[in-house]
Amino acid sequence: MAESEKEAALPPKEEFSEWYNDLLWMAEIMDVRYPVKGLYVWYPFGFAIRRNTYNIIREILDNSGHQEALFPLLIPENEFMKEAEHIKGFENEVYWVTHGGKDPLDIPLALRPTSETAIYPMYKMWVRSHADFPIKIYQIVNTFRYETKHTRPLIRLREITSFKEAHTVHATWKDAEAQVKEAVRLYTEIYRRLGVPVLCSRRPDWDKFPGADYTDALDAVMPDGKTLQIGTVHHLGDNFAKTFDIKYEAPDGEQRYAHQTCYGISERSIAATISIHGDDKGLVLPPEIAPVQVVIIPIIFKKGAEEVLAACTDVRERLKKAGMRVEIDASDLRPGAKYYKWEMKGVPLRLEIGPRDLGNNVAVAVRRDTGEKESIPLPTVEAGVSSRFEAIHENLYQKAKTELENHIFDCTELDEVKEKIQKGVATIPWCGKKECGLIMEDRIGAGILGIPLEQKKDRNEKCPVCQGETETRVYVARTY
Amino acid sequence: MAESEKEAALPPKEEFSEWYNDLLWMAEIMDVRYPVKGLYVWYPFGFAIRRNTYNIIREILDNSGHQEALFPLLIPENEFMKEAEHIKGFENEVYWVTHGGKDPLDIPLALRPTSETAIYPMYKMWVRSHADFPIKIYQIVNTFRYETKHTRPLIRLREITSFKEAHTVHATWKDAEAQVKEAVRLYTEIYRRLGVPVLCSRRPDWDKFPGADYTDALDAVMPDGKTLQIGTVHHLGDNFAKTFDIKYEAPDGEQRYAHQTCYGISERSIAATISIHGDDKGLVLPPEIAPVQVVIIPIIFKKGAEEVLAACTDVRERLKKAGMRVEIDASDLRPGAKYYKWEMKGVPLRLEIGPRDLGNNVAVAVRRDTGEKESIPLPTVEAGVSSRFEAIHENLYQKAKTELENHIFDCTELDEVKEKIQKGVATIPWCGKKECGLIMEDRIGAGILGIPLEQKKDRNEKCPVCQGETETRVYVARTY
Known part of the structure; x- marks a missing residue:
């Protein structure tokens, strides 16, 4: 990969759309030149971010009693067509396999857009008794949507390469409701680890998942104010x-229909993380997902070069032993070019070691998030780096949280909403009636994102459409 | 999942085909009841084996300079059709996506049967200079073959769920040849970690990969003697x-075509591992890939039950802290049913702890591979378990190696080959001429597997067809 092509400057983050596209390329996350619209290639560096991110997702799911499994990609048409609402929601975006070799297939096969109809025929056979509950299974797979809208890497794809979908089974509606709450909590925890603050809300009824009773969602606010x-x-x-005849034997011996939930996270998790933390110089990665967490730059003069290189190697080995991902950049590039390169790649901490630092028995640590320089004593370099990682992670999250709060605007008039959603997320009272909601959406020219899962109490306001009294506000936003 | 359905006895391993199918079900590796032929479902337990196995594959590839990436599943027809030999090899087994939503696609999209034609258009853009070499990239993906033959879980699939394919780029033919040798070495190392001894051979020219100069392969010998x-x-x-116009600038400034290799491993790695080590009681897993490495069975009498349970919990926590995967089975099952269950799942070590053992400050360890019982002192239980793991792994490998050697038969006559391949792999001299090879295959009624990569030296034998002198023997076998 020709380095020279990548030394062009990144557009400023204010021009978010250009910045995002160029960053994916310049930081070697995705190559968008694959010859089919909406399909992209993960570069090794980008894939390493994905691996680290999905390790967090797996860890949090595994530790909360979920089990990973794997179901087929191809869904026979007859299974796929069983659930009426579900089909309506997906039929325009499903890819169909119709031929094997040169012969037409007896039954066309859908590429999963999501896996309910692949998994639930198996659940019909697996679920037997209330004693089996809860069943909490997930898989991380590629799914497909024939998107006709504008596609965008990591955000709107025809092959979603990294769909983590969980499917749970419970005895009662209430048990499933409790699992929905637990899932929102776990997802919030995953995003906390990525330093990404989220808005949690219930989607309006006309925007829920096809076939669901209701949908709760997590949204990030992107730098351009869209969610x-x-x-x-x-x-x-x-x-x-x-639809799939999933029944269990209740304690009283009766056969009853099971209750289910499903929840998903995709590579949009990575889109949000890099968009929210990145800056004009490139990626800024939380240490936990950074493919390279520390880059060591030897500052070399004619005298003492060997000692400096030996010290750098020693520090690298010690940090590696402590479980950190470390590189030494001893290339011939001038220091400025090295800084450019590793800053672009979001390396959280740069350690510079020169003869004078060695004399003082320190390394100079430069934080990617703040640019701050500090000395770290070499004898305790592991602890020094580790505590900087915590500080960087916490700073990224707090900065993002402040940013998020600054982009939420409480409004009372629809005109105000119309103006504020150009900058971020507006809130506005809503009586909860569908007709008022649709009128609001129409007047604003943007959709109701959802009803925040946590509402301020004891509010008494008026729906801007019907003037009915309400305690509830909703989020309104431009969305991706 | 109803336990009762699974307490039926496993067929003896001698009836390999029935044993294999029942084992996959009874040990909860795969569910074969998915409603499309050749597509199977990974149960969570089976998937945990897959995770551990692929962690080994990733580790060995990462440590040898490979980088993981990810390329799209869908390959446009025009790219797929570029390489003539390659098409001929695959055109009868490719699944085609022809519709998106209700509309026919402009260009049909192939589900990758393998990814050369997805990756190499990108390599055309990525490869620039000799300084970029070697490029060593791999991905772990689902690939598809429209198999018309009898399908079999983990072995012959329509969705290969776990295809690890590496694609490397080099300057010269010799550099690529060296990489082929390195890949055979790495794969042998991977199988060594799985306790699986392999036969390494060069496929005869008429059986090489479509589009390759030559193909080296690793084969396992299955319990029924087929490879x-x-x-x-x-x-x-x-x-x-x-074909894909992948050129680099050589040190002399000339543009030259690059040289490439590719190499793959699939879930057949798991099929071989469980088939070779398993026994009449079920799975026997090498500790490194066992989802549960140690099961602790409290032996409880009315007196001292609390102390026993407390000791079991303490041992579990200590082993977990040492990085082991441990379960306590304190269920109400009678001991025999517990042994049955965990033996079926291949747990390498069972620790029984009762009041008398506590009095002696030991646990009784029962090895899954040999059934041997030994006392392990509780104060050093971590080291005791860890050393048993090593012994179990080594025993599994040595046993499998002896088994393999006992199934290789050096022959001089074709009739003898015909008889011996009913039991295993035959070797027979071959002059190397294609016409003799094809005549041999025809007379034997089975194919030449390959020319062993390591040959005994200074042999001087006769080709059974043309009587020409040769130093070379080939493997002949019935194959899966």
């Missing part, structure tokens, strides 16, 4: 259980 | 480079 849906959690009631 | 191809390494020469 990005980065996690959804669906209460499926017993709708799919009835 | 299972569990890894292939292809020298692609500059064949694909010419």
Whole structure:
């Protein structure tokens, strides 16, 4: 990969769309030149971010009683067509396999757009008794949507390469409801680890998952003020259980329909993380997901070069032993070019070691998030680096949280909403009636994102459409 | 999942085909009831084996300078059709996506049967200079073959769920040849970690990968004496480079075609591992890939039950802290049913702790591979378990190696080959001429597997067809 092509300057982050596209390329996350629209290639560096991110997702799911499994990609048409609402929601975006070799298939096969209809015929056979509950299974797979809208890497794809979908089964509607809450909590925890603050809200009824009783969602606010849906959690009631005949024997011996939930996270998690933390110089990565966490730059003069290089190697080995991902950049590039390169790649901490530092028995640490320089004593370099990682992570999250709060605007008039959503997310009272909601959306020219899962109490306001009294505000936003 | 359904006895391993199918089900590796032929579902337990196995594969590839990336599943027809030999090899087994939503696609999209034609258009853009070499990239993906033959879980699939394919780029044919050797070495190392001894051979020219200069392969010998191809390494020469126009600037400034290799391993690695080590009681897993490495069975009497349970919990926590995967089975099952269950799942070590053992400050360790019982002192239980793991792994490998050696039969007559391949792998001299090879295959009624990569020296024998002198023997076998 020709280095020279990548030394062009990144556009300023204010020009978010250009910045995002160029960053993916210059930081070697995705190559967008694959010869099919909406399909992209993960560069090794980008894939390393994905690996680290999905390790966090796996860890949090595994530790909360989920089990990873794997179901087929191809769904026979007859299974796919069983659930009426579900089909309506997906039929325009499903890819169909119609031929094997030169012969037409007896039954066309859908590429999963999501896996309810692949998994639930198996659940019909697996679910037997209330004693089996809860069943909490997830898989991380590629899914497909024939997007006709403008596609965008990591955000709107025809092959979603990294769809983590969980599917749970419970006895009662209430048990499933509790699992929805738990899933929102776990997803919030995952994003906390990525330093990404989220808005949690219930989607309006006309925007829920096809076939669900209701949908809760997590959104991030992107630098341009639009929201990005980065996690959804669906209460499926017993709708799919009835369609796929998933029954269990209750303690009283009766056969009853099970209740289900499903919830998903995709590579949008990575889109949000890099968009929110990045800056004019490139990526800024939380240490936990950075493919390179520390880069060591030897500052070399004619005299003492060997000692400096030996000290750098020693520090690298010690940090590696402490479980950190470390590189030495002893290339011939001038220091400025080295800084450019590693800053672009979001390396959280740069350690510079020269003869004078060695004399003082320190390394100079430069933080990617703040640019601050500090000396770290070499004898305790592991602890020094580790505590900087914590500080960097916390700073990234707090900065993002402040940024998010600054982009939420409480409004009372629809005109105000119309203006504020150019900058971020507006809130506005809503009586909860669908007709008022649709009128609001129409007048604003943007959709209701959702009803915040946590509401301020004891508010008494008026719906801007019907003037009915309400305690509830909703988020309104331009969305990706 | 109803336990009762699974307490039926496993067929003896001698009836390999039935044993294999029942084992996959009873040990909860795969569910074969998915409603499309050749597509199977990974149960969570099976998937945990996959995770551990692929962690080994990733570790060995990462440590040898490979980088993981990810390329799209869908390949446009025009790219797929570029390499003539390659198409001929695959055109009868490719699945085609022809519709998106309700509309026919402009260009049909192939589901990758392998990814040369997805990756090499990108390599054309990525490869610039000799200084970039070697490029060593791999991905772990689902690939698809429209198999018309009898399908079998983990072995012959329509969705290969776990295809690890590496694609390397080099300056010269010799550099690529060296990489082929390195890949065979790495794959042998991977299988060594799985306790699986392999046969390494060069496929006869008429059985090489479509588009390759030559193909080296690793085979396991299955319990029924048939071989299972569990890894292939292809020298692609500059064949694909010419088709996809992959050129680099040589040190002399000339533009030259690159030389390439590719090599793959699939879930057949797991098929071989469980088939070779398993026994009449179920799975026998090498500790490194066992989802549960140690099961602790409290032996409880009315007196001292609390102390026993407390000791079991303490041992579990200590082993977990040492990085081991441990379960306590304190269920109400009778001991025999517990042994049955955990033996079926291949747990390498069972620790029984009762009041008398506590009095002696020991646990009784029962090895899954040999059934041997030994006392392990509780104060050093971590070291005791860890050393048993090593012994179990080594025993599994040595046993499998002896088994393999006992199934290789050096023959001089074709009739003898015909008889011996009913039990295993035959070797027979071959002059190397294609016409003699094809006549041999025809007379034997089975194919030449390959020419062993290591030959005994100074042999002087006769080709059974043309009587020409030769130093070379070839493997002949019935294959999966």
